[in-house]
Amino acid sequence: xxxxxxxxxxxxxxxxxxxxxxxxxxxxxxxxxxxxxxxxxxxxxxxxxxxxxxxxxxxxxxxxxxxxxxxxxxxxxxxxxxxxxxxxxxxxxxxxxxxxxxxxxxxxxxxxxxxxxxxxxxxxxxxxxxxxxxxxxxxxxxxxxxxxxxxxxxxxxxxxxxxxxxxxxxxxxxxxxxxxxxxxxxxxxxxxxxxxxxxxxxxxxxxxxxxxxxxxxxxxxxxxxxxxxxxxxxxxxxxxxxxxxxxxxxxxxxxxxxxxxxxxxx
Amino acid sequence: xxxxxxxxxxxxxxxxxxxxxxxxxxxxxxxxxxxxxxxxxxxxxxxxxxxxxxxxxxxxxxxxxxxxxxxxxxxxxxxxxxxxxxxxxxxxxxxxxxxxxxxxxxxxxxxxxxxxxxxxxxxxxxxxxxxxxxxxxxxxxxxxxxxxxxxxxxxxxxxxxxxxxxxxxxxxxxxxxxxxxxxxxxxxxxxxxxxxxxxxxxxxxxxxxxxxxxxxxxxxxxxxxxxxxxxxxxxxxxxxxxxxxxxxxxxxxxxxxxxxxxxxxxxxxxxxxxxxxxxxxxxxxxxxxxxxxxxxxxxxxxxxxxxxxxxxxxxxxxxxxxxxxxxxxxxxxxxxxxxxxxxxxxxxxxxxxxxxxxxxxxxxxxxxxxxxxxxxxxxxxxxxxxxxxxxxxxxxxxxxxxxxxxxxxxxxxxxxxxx
Ligand SMILES: Nc1ncnc2c1ncn2[C@@H]1O[C@H](COP(=O)(O)OP(=O)(O)OP(=O)(O)O)[C@@H](O)[C@H]1O
Ligand SMILES: [Mg+2]
Numbered sequence: 204x205x206x207x208x209x210x211x212x213x214x215x216x217x218x219x220x221x222x223x224x225x226x227x228x229x230x231x232x233x234x235x236x237x238x239x240x241x242x243x244x245x246x247x248x249x250x251x252x253x254x255x256x257x258x259x260x261x262x263x264x265x266x267x268x269x270x271x272x273x274x275x276x277x278x279x280x281x282x283x284x285x286x287x288x289x290x291x292x293x294x295x296x297x298x299x300x301x302x303x304x305x306x307x308x309x310x311x312x313x314x315x316x317x318x319x320x321x322x323x324x325x326x327x328x329x330x331x332x333x334x335x336x337x338x339x340x341x342x343x344x345x346x347x348x349x350x351x352x353x354x355x356x357x358x359x360x361x362x363x364x365x366x367x368x369x370x371x372x373x374x375x376x377x378x379x380x381x382x383x384x385x386x387x388x389x390x391x392x393x394x395x396x397x398x399x400x401x402x403x404x405x406x407x408x409x410x411x412x413x414x415x416x417x418x419x420x421x422x423x424x425x426x427x428x429x430x431x432x433x434x435x436x437x438x439x440x441x442x443x444x445x446x447x448x449x450x451x452x453x454x455x456x457x458x459x460x461x462x463x464x465x466x467x468x469x
Numbered sequence: 470x471x472x473x474x475x476x477x478x479x480x481x482x483x484x485x486x487x488x489x490x491x492x493x494x495x496x497x498x499x500x501x502x503x504x505x506x507x508x509x510x511x512x513x514x515x516x517x518x519x520x521x522x523x524x525x526x527x528x529x530x531x532x533x534x535x536x537x538x539x540x541x542x543x544x545x546x547x548x549x550x551x552x553x554x555x556x557x558x559x560x561x562x563x564x565x566x567x568x569x570x571x572x573x574x575x576x577x578x579x580x581x582x583x584x585x586x587x588x589x590x591x592x593x594x595x596x597x598x599x600x601x602x603x604x605x606x607x608x609x610x611x612x613x614x615x616x617x618x619x620x621x622x623x624x625x626x627x628x629x630x631x632x633x634x635x636x637x638x639x640x641x642x643x644x645x646x647x648x649x650x651x652x653x654x655x656x657x658x659x660x661x662x663x664x665x666x667x668x669x670x671x672x673x674x675x676x677x678x679x680x681x682x683x684x685x686x687x688x689x690x691x692x693x694x695x696x697x698x699x700x701x702x703x704x705x706x707x708x709x710x711x712x713x714x715x716x717x718x719x720x721x722x723x724x725x726x727x728x729x730x731x732x733x734x735x736x737x738x739x740x741x742x743x744x745x746x747x748x749x750x751x752x753x754x755x756x757x758x759x760x761x762x763x764x765x766x767x768x769x770x771x772x773x774x775x776x777x778x779x780x781x782x783x784x785x786x787x788x789x790x791x792x793x794x795x796x797x798x799x800x801x802x803x804x805x806x807x808x809x810x811x812x813x814x815x816x817x818x819x820x821x822x823x824x825x826x827x828x829x830x831x832x833x834x835x836x837x838x839x840x841x842x843x844x845x846x847x848x849x850x851x852x853x854x855x856x857x858x859x860x861x862x863x864x865x866x867x868x869x870x871x872x873x874x875x876x877x878x879x880x881x882x883x884x885x886x887x888x
Contacts, residue, residue, distance in 0.1 A: 304798070304799070317794035317795070322791070325788055327478045332478075336792075
């Protein structure tokens with residue numbers, strides 16, 4: 204795999220708008236969706252219909268909805284693993300449906316940090332290697348991390364320290380021996396590595412107990428604020444809602460659920 | 470290449486199964502290249518059974534049959550060659566030397582060859598190697614015998630051992646030349662040729678032990694003692710075959726025609742090299758079958774790898790989703806799986822070759838003394854390298870199957886964590 208170039212990417216597609224933190228950042232939304240419709244396969248039913256949605260830069264958004272309501276699907280679209288069949292999906296000023304598959308992968312590597320519900324870590328990599336993983340795929344994020352701490356390892360340790368994982372004994376352990384809460388914090392450090400503009404978390408706290416849940420979210424908030432990142436957070440747990448700037452309820456937002464039997468309920 | 474370092478680490482993480490797969494591939498490569506090496510060495514050694522002899526002459530027969538009985542001591546001639554014809558051939562102006570061979574008797578399953586001291590002079594093998602005595606001297610007395618290395622070793626004979634020769638190839642007690650025992654005066658160094666399995670005596674000795682015999686049995690009342698036999702004219706009436714050396718190779722076909730057109734009796738002259746490759750062509754089928762079988766062993770080894778990787782794939786779908794989330798392309802996922810297969814194949818091939826060379830170095834002295842087969846431990850031949858390249862290519866092809874599957878899965882799964 205040749206080392207990909209972020210510069211080369213923008214040359215290769217003149218229509219692509221390279222997102223910036225400065226300049227238009229104030230006026231530009233982090234996410235802008237209009238008349239979007241998406242189905243997983245050509246024959247499958249439409250799972251997501253969103254007429255209008257805007258998420259501002261730096262905003263911390265809580266997304267809530269019953270199982271099967273399309274939360275993860277929406278996050279996947281924002282991350283560019285799939286494209287809507289209809290409508291506009293603009294992330295950081297970049298219309299994603301205009302990018303090819305490889306370009307969307309580049310876009311995700313450069314601008315999006317992603318945290319899963321569980322099993323976030325690659326079992327055969329060390330804690331630090333897991334945290335620095337995005338820098339293997341994004342030159343932009345590597346450069347940002349280097350600009351901040353000098354070496355990738357130092358930046359990883361800095362982030363881990365912020366997430367209460369500074370203990371060298373812990374960092375040296377095999378990732379499979381970490382507790383679920385520790386694993387989720389390592390995953391958060393990875394998502395924050397190289398300061399991506401958008402942080403997406405898909406039920407990252409569902410495996411944590413109530414105390415740890417809130418502590419985890421506060422750590423996430425601190426880091427997002429420091430990096431100026433937008434946080435899009437999905438959870439079933441309505442008790443967390445109050446911590447966020449805004450709550451989006453898919454039950455109202457996703458018109459695909461209006462038809463009979465689209466959601467599976469809970 | 471960041472993704473290849475991931476592939477390597479993932480492989481190390483599953484080193485247990487990876488090691489088993491590696492061993493399977495390594496062993497199959499050792500077998501394949503080892504068979505190829507042995508096959509070539511055996512063919513070369515076979516072609517080296519006799520050299521320096523320009524023509525072999527015997528009674529009219531097929532080339533392979535003449536070669537079999539005169540050189541390999543296998544089977545019996547249909548007819549003999551008269552002493553007069555032999556004299557004529559030896560007198561041909563183009564002929565530099567001749568070695569008469571007389572076969573027919575045996576000692577405990579080993580053929581007895583009656584010949585002249587010129588045999589030790591002119592018989593050559595493996596290019597230009599002469600027969601050498603490991604102990605003792607050539608035969609000089611009528612009842613002296615010189616043993617091939619294997620005969621001496623297998624029967625535990627040393628210099629001075631007294632041996633009795635049996636009439637014919639079978640060791641039947643009533644047809645023994647009991648009254649005329651031979652004394653071992655020399656033992657030849659190992660050659661890896663049929664010489665090792667031969668008892669050498671003089672041409673006259675063959676005459677002497679058959680004095681008073683007729684039709685394969687002693688004629689009662691006609692038997693002579695060993696000492697009485699010495700007084701006889703021991704020039705044979707007939708011999709089995711002749712090794713012929715020419716003054717110049719250019720004359721080969723001229724002398725061959727002279728022999729084949731010989732009027733007095735039907736004779737055949739063969740070129741040993743041509744007959745040897747003709748004979749190898751017959752037994753070469755088995756050797757090809759061996760190579761094909763070892764090729765299949767490699768296929769089995771690669772199938773083992775395919776199974777191992779395909780099985781691991783389902784457990785690794787989460788890992789793929791995580792990689793995709795940090796920006797890995799489906800192509801990266803393909804390369805990750807492909808890289809594992811590549812590492813396994815390349816390492817397996819390297820390990821297999823290392824193992825082969827280790828074995829060759831270790832077993833070389835043993836193979837040489839036991840089988841008389843000298844195996845050169847040199848760089849791999851072009852053909853061996855081609856086989857190795859084919860194995861590696863096949864490994865990559867096999868790896869592309871799970872690689873392609875992982876590619877499809879990662880596209881279909883996107884960022885959903887499938888268990
Ligand atoms: N990779 C996929 N391929 C095909 N269909 C999918 C895929 N992922 C999700 N779906 C379907 O899309 C619909 C929405 O699923 P999604 O995972 O977005 O729901 P969710 O709101 O995240 O649910 P949960 O709270 O259980 O995680 C479901 O009907 C699901 O079966
Ligand atoms: Mg979900």
